[in-house]
Amino acid sequence: xxxxxxxxxxxxxxxxxxxxxxxxxxxxxxxxxxxxxxxxxxxxxxxxxxxxxxxxxxxxxxxxxxxxxxxxxxxxxxxxxxxxxxxxxxxxxxxxxxxxxxxxxxxxxxxxxxxxxxxxxxxxxxxxxxxxxxxxxxxxxxxxxxxxxxxxxxxxxxxxxxxxxxxxxxxxxxxxxxxxxxxxxxxxxxxxxxxxxxxxxxxxxxxxxxxxxxxxxxxxxxxxxxxxxxxxxxxxxxxxxxxxxxxxxxxxxxxxxxxxxxxxxxxxxxxxxxxxxxxxxxxxxxxxxxxxxxxxxxxxxxxxxxxxxxxxxxxxxxxxxxxxxxxxxxxxxxxxxxxxxxxxxxxxxxxxxxxxxxxxxxxxxxxxxxxxxxxxxxxxxxxxxxxxxxxxxxxxxxxxxxxxxxxxxxxxxxxxxxxxxxxxxxxxxxxxxxxxxxxxxxxxxxxxxxxxxxxxxxxxxxxxxxxxxxxxxxxxxxxxxxxxxxxxxxxxxxxxxxxxxxxxxxxxxxxxxxxxxxxxxxxxxxxxxxxxxxxxxxxxxxxxxxxxxxxxxxxxxxxxxxxxxxxxxxxxxxxxxxxxxxxxxxxxxxxxxxxxxxxxxxxxxxxxxxxxxxxxxxxxxxxxxxxxxxxxxxxxxxxxxxxxxxxxxxxxxxxxxxxxxxxxxxxxxxxxxxxxxxxxxxxxxxxxxxxxxxxxxxxxxxxxxxxxxxxxxxxxxxxxxxxxxxxxxxxxxxxxxxxxxxxxxxxxxxxxxxxxxxxxxxxxxxxxxxxxxxxxxxxxxxxxxxxxxxxxxxxx
Amino acid sequence: xxxxxxxxxxxxxxxxxxxxxxxxxxxxxxxxxxxxxxxxxxxxxxxxxxxxxxxxxxxxxxxxxxxxxxxxxxxxxxxxxxxxxxxxxxxxxxxxxxxxxxxxxxxxxxxxxxxxxxxxxxxxxxxxxxxxxxx
Numbered sequence: 001x002x003x004x005x006x007x008x009x010x011x012x013x014x015x016x017x018x019x020x021x022x023x024x025x026x027x028x029x030x031x032x033x034x035x036x037x038x039x040x041x042x043x044x045x046x047x048x049x050x051x052x053x054x055x056x057x058x059x060x061x062x063x064x065x066x067x068x069x070x071x072x073x074x075x076x077x078x079x080x081x082x083x084x085x086x087x088x089x090x091x092x093x094x095x096x097x098x099x100x101x102x103x104x105x106x107x108x109x110x111x112x113x114x115x116x117x118x119x120x121x122x123x124x125x126x127x128x129x130x131x132x133x134x135x136x137x138x139x140x141x142x143x144x145x146x147x148x149x150x151x152x153x154x155x156x157x158x159x160x161x162x163x164x165x166x167x168x169x170x171x172x173x174x175x176x177x178x179x180x181x182x183x184x185x186x187x188x189x190x191x192x193x194x195x196x197x198x199x200x201x202x203x204x205x206x207x208x209x210x211x212x213x214x215x216x217x218x219x220x221x222x223x224x225x226x227x228x229x230x231x232x233x234x235x236x237x238x239x240x241x242x243x244x245x246x247x248x249x250x251x252x253x254x255x256x257x258x259x260x261x262x263x264x265x266x267x268x269x270x271x272x273x274x275x276x277x278x279x280x281x282x283x284x285x286x287x288x289x290x291x292x293x294x295x296x297x298x299x300x301x302x303x304x305x306x307x308x309x310x311x312x313x314x315x316x317x318x319x320x321x322x323x324x325x326x327x328x329x330x331x332x333x334x335x336x337x338x339x340x341x342x343x344x345x346x347x348x349x350x351x352x353x354x355x356x357x358x359x360x361x362x363x364x365x366x367x368x369x370x371x372x373x374x375x376x377x378x379x380x381x382x383x384x385x386x387x388x389x390x391x392x393x394x395x396x397x398x399x400x401x402x403x404x405x406x407x408x409x410x411x412x413x414x415x416x417x418x419x420x421x422x423x424x425x426x427x428x429x430x431x432x433x434x435x436x437x438x439x440x441x442x443x444x445x446x447x448x449x450x451x452x453x454x455x456x457x458x459x460x461x462x463x464x465x466x467x468x469x470x471x472x473x474x475x476x477x478x479x480x481x482x483x484x485x486x487x488x489x490x491x492x493x494x495x496x497x498x499x500x501x502x503x504x505x506x507x508x509x510x511x512x513x514x515x516x517x518x519x520x521x522x523x524x525x526x527x528x529x530x531x532x533x534x535x536x537x538x539x540x541x542x543x544x545x546x547x548x549x550x551x552x553x554x555x556x557x558x559x560x561x562x563x564x565x566x567x568x569x570x571x572x573x574x575x576x577x578x579x580x581x582x583x584x585x586x587x588x589x590x591x592x593x594x595x596x597x598x599x600x601x602x603x604x605x606x607x608x609x610x611x612x613x614x615x616x617x618x619x620x621x622x623x624x625x626x627x628x629x630x631x632x633x634x635x636x637x638x639x640x641x642x643x644x645x646x647x648x649x650x651x652x653x654x655x656x657x658x659x660x661x662x663x664x665x666x667x668x669x670x671x672x673x674x675x676x677x678x679x680x681x682x683x684x685x686x687x688x689x690x691x692x693x694x695x696x697x698x699x700x701x702x703x704x705x706x707x708x709x710x711x712x713x714x715x716x717x718x719x720x721x722x723x724x725x726x727x728x729x730x731x732x733x734x735x736x737x738x739x740x741x742x743x744x745x746x747x748x749x750x751x752x753x754x755x756x757x758x759x760x761x762x763x764x765x766x767x768x769x770x771x772x773x774x775x776x777x778x779x780x781x782x783x784x785x786x787x788x789x790x791x792x793x794x795x796x
Numbered sequence: 797x798x799x800x801x802x803x804x805x806x807x808x809x810x811x812x813x814x815x816x817x818x819x820x821x822x823x824x825x826x827x828x829x830x831x832x833x834x835x836x837x838x839x840x841x842x843x844x845x846x847x848x849x850x851x852x853x854x855x856x857x858x859x860x861x862x863x864x865x866x867x868x869x870x871x872x873x874x875x876x877x878x879x880x881x882x883x884x885x886x887x888x889x890x891x892x893x894x895x896x897x898x899x900x901x902x903x904x905x906x907x908x909x910x911x912x913x914x915x916x917x918x919x920x921x922x923x924x925x926x927x928x929x930x931x
Binding site for chain 1: 826827828829830831832833834838839844846847877878879880881882
């Protein structure tokens, strides 16, 4: 066997901490290694060409690359392998950037030692890699879009125009989202509703779009190319086809409520038209407030409807369909300024938020202002943005510009209005934004640098007293205003938590959904076939939202146009020579992927999900999992724990979906943890068998951690139960051998728990130090009569 | 002529010292001024709390230690609960007071006192004055 080993400097990211020469020297005498080389950037064209040429010239069988996380550049090198005529699965990566250089930069020697060992572990694994091929599934041309704000609408139209069948699900009775509420858009001052309504009208007209308004995603199952969707659709009790939107029904409706669409500054009836530009253009009956869907209770609306469009005998519908890809466009929620009580929002009648001002501007233009705002107006920026106190440390990106826009519009409407904007920093970064900011200054809007500390109400006049420091002049301001506008920021929409759990999408620390890569995959998620559009990924303005929506549509089309998608062959397989046909595995596969074929078990690859939980049930070691075989894992374990000297060793089995990515996130965040830990990647925590755990202790591990995904967000919901069973078996065996069972710990984790990850690793390193190494004679005994210990002798 | 700020090594060392004593990352202040606007004692102060943060960042030791503000701060924590970067300004004020006190400056020099006064003043009044006017 000829293995080529390459160590990457990553442009200093690795080489500034890890001594590359030392790593190279330590690997030279490894058997099967043809040579070791280093390079400044292995992922560059030049770096790739070196590997490519070496494979040809030196007839290399296998490659090991010590560089960044395989999550990051793995696909690049797999493609390179294919180009060089080798199976992409004959390459292993040692993650010496995220797991060494970026987390042990405080100790260059330890980081170098760990880098050596991680590379040796990868070499130990690659020796047993097999030349497998990818397998593929068919993908059709159907997309679900969740949310029909401007992002969802744009993505739907782009997809539909490209011949893709689109299911557009919107929770509200009308599409359009927040943009339908706005007065004008910055910096061009286009009328928001006027530019949005033609797009909204195009949606139901498009034969490729199936619009499901007033719908809620109830369940999503399956995977790319085969997502199964269940939508609950609430009835509006008004037939949109028949409704002429004449408004007779609302005139007679006795129930009057505050209208959220108008920022609660106006009222609506229990039967109402969601917005003037609503699509579908139909009245909707709000059952929560309606006196009763029954002529006995009220029934006035049904009586007066000339079009006979109102029907009380409708029920919630459950609609099921299949799609190939999903775009999440569930948008944002405005910050509720009541969370900052010092500004008196909801208490002082002359303190309003930015959205209420939008509605006031619209209604004033229509000649029927919702509120008298007076002449002297103050804007307070960064309410619910850039504020750690309320867990919103980020900039909302739109508030500076909407405040400037509103100030410009208000000045235009009445030039002698006196408008002040209290800001921390004006962020006018977009195209034409700085110029628009300058327009406001030329219009006489006054900008004062300082965040307003608190507001008080003059009880006699209702005017609002603003208290702030002019931080440029270092003087205090305490002045009365007729109206104070809070420029509230934005956060992820309330449905985000539910959606992210259902689709198994990660969320970043600010609560927005996490993209697959911040630079190169800004609209992809880590789940194949699911994309993000608009503010659900982070705050953005309308042009950015629309660009991102078109981007996500293009990414979805790119996948669907290929017609098929390639997967790693992460599949269980049976060694027919070892299998004695006991059938224990058949009963324990939750996917029904194992059946008996004559005297041996057989894996149905169409159903196998690659979790590996069946392996723990095989008393004959006849079941195994491609890409993570028993032999491969054992070799990695041995490399990690044998010859560790006096050092403690914490072995971490990290599942691919969460724990391994979390370790990468810890690296990205430059979080330090104990250098005595060694991470072994597994597809799921239940891939780890009792035998592997005992082998780990047998060969010298001082403590073993199994980190997996929470059941509710795991692609393998049965996994935690399975691993807990295995851990229990091993705990008992450890206790029988008078070894502390604290040395083995299993838990679930989420990808954002950066501090917790470091904490766990450090805790178990300290524990390993306190307990000291397990005496050799105890370790020797661990593997004796293993079958009996694990399977209780019933099988022998 | 406008005043010059010297961004010297000493200035940086002063910042580091205050950061160490207070445990607060003064360089993460965004100068929004919400501390000053919230301060109930602001009318008595010669430097505003936000100004103290900026001047500490710039290492303007002399002006800071001369300032009345650091002694006027009542540690009421209104600024602390409102600071968007979660900085504790009361701790910064305390750190500045510490630096000032550790200088151990005697404002009353016994050698320069009038002999007649010394004879007339009770010793306990002198001791109390030495204590009070240190730093």
